Amino acid sequence: MSVSIFKTCPRCGEEMLDGFACKAAGLSFVEGDKFERFAFLDEDVSGAGLKKLLPWKAEYFDSYLCRSCELYIIDFSTTLSRSEAEQLTKSRAVEKRSSDGD
Secondary structure: OOOOOOOEOOOOOOEOEEEEEEHHHOOEEOOHHHHHOOOOOOEEOOOOHHHHOOOOOOEEEEEEEEOOOOEEEEEEEEEEEHHHHHHHHHHHHHHHHHHHOO
16 A cells, blocks of 8 residues: 555646545545435544544544645545554655656
């Protein structure tokens, strides 16, 4: 998982920044057809649960941000600890330096 998946934005083609989304904040999703109901609940696809309310060890998701068109892509398939996120950042910096040197 060290390789940066999105280098350019799939919407506008500009450069995407790789980073991390905090899992504890939750990741809300509401299916479009639920808006037809009077009341509905969103789905927390990140599985943050009580981590949103209680002190918890930080966990992150790999994410990509396009500042040009404001698209934010979050890969919530794998949860990373802070040390794993730091290692991933370092390996991507090495990858970027080696690709810039070509």
